[in-house]
Amino acid sequence: MKLPPLTALRYFDIAARSESFVRAAEHLHVTHGAVSRQVRLLEESLGVELFERRNRAIFLTHAGRDLQATTQAIFEQLEDAVQRLHQQAHDTVLVLSCEPTIAMRWLIPRLPRFHAAHPDLQLHLVAAGGPVDFSRGGIDLALRRDDFHWDRQLHSLKICDEWIGPVRAPGYQGQRLLHSATRPSAWPTWLRLSDQAISQGERSDYEHFYLSIQAASAGLGLAMASALMVRDELDSGQLQAPFGFLKEGSSYHLLSPQPLNDGGKRQRFADWVQGECQACLAHLGLLQNDEPGLPSPPQVR
Numbered sequence: 001m002k003l004p005p006l007t008a009l010r011y012f013d014i015a016a017r018s019e020s021f022v023r024a025a026e027h028l029h030v031t032h033g034a035v036s037r038q039v040r041l042l043e044e045s046l047g048v049e050l051f052e053r054r055n056r057a058i059f060l061t062h063a064g065r066d067l068q069a070t071t072q073a074i075f076e077q078l079e080d081a082v083q084r085l086h087q088q089a090h091d092t093v094l095v096l097s098c099e100p101t102i103a104m105r106w107l108i109p110r111l112p113r114f115h116a117a118h119p120d121l122q123l124h125l126v127a128a129g130g131p132v133d134f135s136r137g138g139i140d141l142a143l144r145r146d147d148f149h150w151d152r153q154l155h156s157l158k159i160c161d162e163w164i165g166p167v168r169a170p171g172y173q174g175q176r177l178l179h180s181a182t183r184p185s186a187w188p189t190w191l192r193l194s195d196q197a198i199s200q201g202e203r204s205d206y207e208h209f210y211l212s213i214q215a216a217s218a219g220l221g222l223a224m225a226s227a228l229m230v231r232d233e234l235d236s237g238q239l240q241a242p243f244g245f246l247k248e249g250s251s252y253h254l255l256s257p258q259p260l261n262d263g264g265k266r267q268r269f270a271d272w273v274q275g276e277c278q279a280c281l282a283h284l285g286l287l288q289n290d291e292p293g294l295p296s297p298p299q300v301r
Contacts, residue, residue, distance in 0.1 A: 009071055011035050016050075021036050094269055095126065097132055098125060098128075101226070102226070129182070140266060143255075146251055146253055155256045159274050160274070163226065163227040165190065168239065172222075177223075179203055179205045181205065181207050182207070190224055209226075228277065
């Protein structure tokens with residue numbers, strides 16, 4: 001026997017649950033007449049009446065109750081299956097909010113390795129800093145430096161310490177200090193920690209941290225930089241760190257409204273980014289002796 005159209009069965013099931021063609025039409029966003037027609041077509045196809053119609057009210061017949069017991073179970077199973085498929089598809093997308101400088105200068109150049117290690121995950125990157133509205137922005141994770149107070153109900157994982165130091169282009173001999181509005185305390189902090197005697201007479205100011213680093217690459221002065229963010233330029237010789245790097249006191253963290261150790265996409269990214277940061281610091285000789293299993297090579301100058 002040929003099965004009736006799925007649409008007719010769906011309209012019947014909704015009408016049977018609500019015991020009203022009007023409420024079924026509202027639920028389905030169609031007209032009352034459309035529901036009535038689909039139910040009538042189903043009754044004609046089956047050769048039985050499914051509803052008893054009395055004074056504009058409808059009541060399931062015995063045949064209608066038998067059919068509705070089956071359609072309800074089938075449509076509930078379909079809804080569950082669709083929901084599972086939707087969740088599985090969504091679980092392959094990871095939305096990461098990341099501070100612009102570390103995103104551009106450190107994370108993006110390393111993303112090919114992440115995609116190679118986790119080809120089933122799609123990383124969507126959002127450049128932003130400071131507090132995060134996870135629900136409104138659809139954000140799964142945020143990579144932030146702990147220079148602000150976040151909601152302590154969030155799950156957090158320390159990724160690595162921040163190391164800073166002046167950088168310059170090879171051959172630059174001047175004393176112009178390049179400052180940035182987004183990290184205004186970078187130079188004062190380093191000067192206090194290092195006890196270096198650097199002339200502070202000449203300066204240039206830039207809106208963002210990454211702009212001051214780019215200016216140093218162009219030979220415009222000495223910029224304060226995060227070791228992570230200039231690791232590649234130090235390797236290529238585009239930049240030099242004449243005084244090395246000092247631990248600044250802040251650190252980078254992953255923030256999430258969901259647990260980071262659930263074995264899912266959040267933990268996979270957390271494990272990867274933590275490993276990448278540690279590898280960079282080890283390469284630069286900046287891991288501490290108390291880091292388990294990782295020796296501390298000589299400091300890069």
